[in-house]
Amino acid sequence: MKQQPHAVVIGGGIGGLTAAIGLYESGWSVTVLERAASLEPVGAGIGLAPNSQRALDVLGLGDRVRALASWQGQGGMRARNGRWLVRTSAAEAERTYGGTLVMLHRATLVDLLVSALPDEALRTGTRAWLRDPGSADRRAVVATDAPDTTGATGKGDIEADLVVGADGINSAVRTALFPTHPGPVYAGFTAWRFVVPTPVRPFVPHETWGRGGVWGTHPLKDGRVYAYATARLPEGGRAPDGEKAELRRRFADWHDPIPALIDAAGPEDILRNDVRYLATPLAAYHRGRVALVGDAAHAMTPSLGQGGNQAIEDGVVLAHHLAPGGDLAAGLAAYSAARLPRTTEIVGRAARASRLTHLTSTPLIAVRDALISTAARLGPDLILRGFASIADWRPPQAPYAAGTATGTSARPARGTGREPAQR
Template sequence: MGNTAVVVGGGIGGLAAAIGLRRVGWGVTVVERAPVLKDAGAGISLAANGLRALDELGVGEAVREASRGQYVGGTRTPRGGRLARMDGLALEKEVGAPIMGIPRSTLHRLLRDSLPAESLVIGSEAASVEQTGPGVVRVDCGPMVLRADLVVAADGIGSKIRARLFPDHPGPVHSGSTVLRAITDHAVDLGADFELTWGQGAEFGHIAFLDGRAEWHAVLSLPAGTRFADPLAELRRRFHTWHDPIPALLDATRADAVLHHDVNELRTPLPSYAVGRIALLGDAAHAMTPNLGQGACQALEDAVTLAAALGAEPTVETALARYDDERRPRSQAVARAARQAGRLGQQLSHPLAVTLRNTAMRLTPSRIATRMILRHHAWAPPPLN
């Protein structure tokens, strides 16, 4: 088996894949089209499965030190009524770790710092990727051409590599929601590590960080392409009557810090995560809605599973077949569950349906809610030999 790989995409999944491949003896080049790695983004929640993947990659301890555990919180109504409580201690007892909150930029930096600088090619786009002969994949990056034994397509939900490999696939579609998010400019008195509030066709949530600041997000049921002249003012208008600390979170935010993106997903599952010597990973393979907080965790699972397969199997082809067999059923099941969670959560708008859901949540014992979470969090990574 050869041992050189090109990873297209320098996001969380791509960097994790590069770390994993290096740990099993592969030489790796990461190609990222952004001219500068700005460590942008808002916040992210890491469940036990994602943390275990990071442990296997050798960066779990650093990530934990930079994260805040989500022990206190839950789900509420706009007036502040309690729908469900988060039992972070029970979750930690069952799976070994609570959910952790960390700025996305911090996680990205920690992953990037685990790679040698010379393995990152910044400001270069993979214009074409093709298998040119037995065991050789050619990556055309403009003036630079790379040849490798393997290409990992970690180029996100709009993956051009996926589109070339599966020209008949419909690609990403709009979920029916749009999300606005930001990190507060200073610490806020929160009272909870993590909280979601569900209204009619709207959701507001926050993740607390170690330094007292918080990431907040507002999800609205709106058509694709909807934008506001003043996003922060629009959110203040929509959420000014919602319970504390929602108004305080918005007041602690700079207007230029608000990010706004439509929530898109790969609703039609891919038939395979590998074609020839090209593997799809993360959002390029299974972009999902954020309702379970599993998008990054699934990409981290992909990275470790891919590296383990390449470290154990006799050929690239058998390794990629194993990767596809292990990752496609699980990640696509998580994507379906995330879609369903959105339909029963933020996307519900009819008053009667909202009332029925809220009643069901109040009546559900916490141990049953914890068991439902465990379906996705209880994953053990394959060892990287």
């Protein structure tokens, strides 16, 4: 009897879990190694555009995501004083993209992804690194700090038919595969994120562009609000009196509900991270028996909200090209060929959008806002169409549509059947 092929995924984030589910449903035995003691994502939300929802539909998870998420069809872009630059609607988004954005807490999405894997597939608290990428006639080897395991070649070593590097922007797997690549660079701005209870006054989702910074406010289904902000700052800085005080200095005079949201956040709720990205594309997303997904392959600025979305696409496309028993080398090459052009183009677009949203020249800001407002008046979907080439992506697998525009899956998710809690 032919042995089931084994895939080891290094990293238990969104891209790694999606790849693991796709491979598991395709017939692979899967082990996910996560160095953190638990999969407890930081307190932040994630927006899933129609493209990643269609990828999740292939895994049978799209309906469950949409049931747990808040729909963000109404909203748009505002100026610092609250003036609307662009108003959007769910109907326009459906017409342009074939679907609309949904928002949920990252912890809720991770819970859902974990629920689609067997319990034994996930090993937390396990540091792992690539010892040998393998070749056509030699299995890859992943070293861990765990005791000897089945299939070990040494203390904590695991042989694998496939390794998926999903270990984030500072990926050690990427460095092992491409040691001369320059790695991530600073994008020129810092980001803050937090989740707080909804303020009393109602609002619609929006992103606000000001001088040298951005603010975004999105309601979650459970009654909380996900907020994020960015500002041009030197790399590596920290506010001496705390990040809440820094947000007040920079955004307290912006329109409602921004001041109320800052007031509602506790110091422990606010996350601050310098934004970095892979300005230099990789030559490929594979080498030997190893594939890279998510930020390990194509870390991007958050300006288009596509980082997690592209990681989900990666996982589904990788599984599509790597059927058990198939030609692994050809499948990995096909994966790189499918993903490299698309993600490289999105990384570039996100970087250009970041420069536009972080202008500091008052005349240039006035011109930018005027151009956006004029475009919106010329046609309500004109702004949306600029994002259409990203959001209208379809997965290579046969769709599991139930008649909706996004291709909602009618089949149940495979896995343990555990239902995720909304957190």
